[in-house]
Amino acid sequence: MSDNNGNNTTIHPDMAYHVSRLSFGGIEILMPQTEIVSIESVYELERDKENKKYLGLIYKQGVKVPVYCFSAEMKVLTYLPEDRFQCVVIRSETGDFAVLCNEIKNVVLSDIRFEPIPKCMENASVPLTHLCLYKENENGMKIGLVTNAACLNEYINL
Amino acid sequence: METETNGVAAWLMQIDRLTNLAVGQYELVHIVDQPEYTPIPQAPEYCKHVIIWNDNIVPVMNISSWVTGEVQPEDSGIVAILVYKSPQEEFLYGGIKLSNTPVLERVNNNQQCALPESLAKLKLISISCFKSSDGDVVPILDVTGLFSKKISA
Numbered sequence: 001m002s003d004n005n006g007n008n009t010t011i012h013p014d015m016a017y018h019v020s021r022l023s024f025g026g027i028e029i030l031m032p033q034t035e036i037v038s039i040e041s042v043y044e045l046e047r048d049k050e051n052k053k054y055l056g057l058i059y060k061q062g063v064k065v066p067v068y069c070f071s072a073e074m075k076v077l078t079y080l081p082e083d084r085f086q087c088v089v090i091r092s093e094t095g096d097f098a099v100l101c102n103e104i105k106n107v108v109l110s111d112i113r114f115e116p117i118p119k120c121m122e123n124a125s126v127p128l129t130h131l132c133l134y135k136e137n138e139n140g141m142k143i144g145l146v147t148n149a150a151c152l153n154e155y156i157n158l
Numbered sequence: 159m160e161t162e163t164n165g166v167a168a169w170l171m172q173i174d175r176l177t178n179l180a181v182g183q184y185e186l187v188h189i190v191d192q193p194e195y196t197p198i199p200q201a202p203e204y205c206k207h208v209i210i211w212n213d214n215i216v217p218v219m220n221i222s223s224w225v226t227g228e229v230q231p232e233d234s235g236i237v238a239i240l241v242y243k244s245p246q247e248e249f250l251y252g253g254i255k256l257s258n259t260p261v262l263e264r265v266n267n268n269q270q271c272a273l274p275e276s277l278a279k280l281k282l283i284s285i286s287c288f289k290s291s292d293g294d295v296v297p298i299l300d301v302t303g304l305f306s307k308k309i310s311a
Contacts, residue, residue: 027199074199118208118217120252120305121201128198131208131215141210143196 025072035149037089092149111135127155165266172258174222188239218253242302252305
């Protein structure tokens with residue numbers, strides 16, 4: 001991650017970085033596994049068609065959790081795409097919320113380098129904390145879009 | 159060093175059918191053909207993608223889209239990789255989308271000219287301007303300014 005001066009640091013190749021890879025709308029975002037509470041089925045979703053901000057609710061131990069659905073541009077969708085089967089529940093300081101995904105995978109990344117969002121594309125509403133470059137397989141590197149619960153929560157409430 | 163007879167070398171880069179931009183010979187470090195783009199959600203329309211080049215994450219600027227304000231189709235095309243320095247003297251890289259392969263041309267001081275009103279928006283990202291051997295007005299790109307801050311839409 002970058003330090004307070006915005007400089008990059010490289011994580012040692014031996015160090016493993018445990019993330020959940022959330023796929024939806026053709027993009028993938030990476031989140032710390034520690035912020036994922038559970039994964040639920042989309043069948044648990046109770047639609048709320050009046051609400052324009054979230055798609056519906058699920059109930060976790062009697063508590064209402066708002067469920068969000070995003071496009072590839074991370075725009076909030078108020079309809080349910082056919083391919084969203086899983087619902088990841090995320091814990092933020094202000095409460096739990098959930099995001100509908102095509103697929104959720106826990107992965108361990110190595111040879112990873114974090115970089116800040118390039119200054120020329122900085123935008124108050126970019127829902128990412130960093131970009132990263134990681135080794136996907138023997139054939140090469142891949143760019144990862146990194147976020148966390150606080151960042152996503154802030155984005156949702158903008 | 160520049161002399162009146164031989165000038166300095168600059169790359170002329172065509173960003174769309176009507177517009178060329180120039181950078182110094184050593185500011186353009188590579189040309190990438192058909193790169194694999196990664197879109198960044200909610201990034202400005204003119205700078206929506208990053209690519210991997212030489213183990214670096216490089217933002218790609220579509221200056222034509224910024225000038226016209228038009229959303230342009232996502233085509234692979236050619237990307238010029240430009241180098242600039244951070245305030246900490248690190249080398250950093252940025253890409254710009256081109257519509258054609260760049261051409262190296264020698265430029266003299268006596269080719270300097272004013273930027274016409276039709277290209278006024280390019281003043282925000284240019285340090286100067288000259289008339290090319292073909293008679294085109296070519297702004298010289300401020301590479302550091304272009305990539306080290308968000309440019310106004």
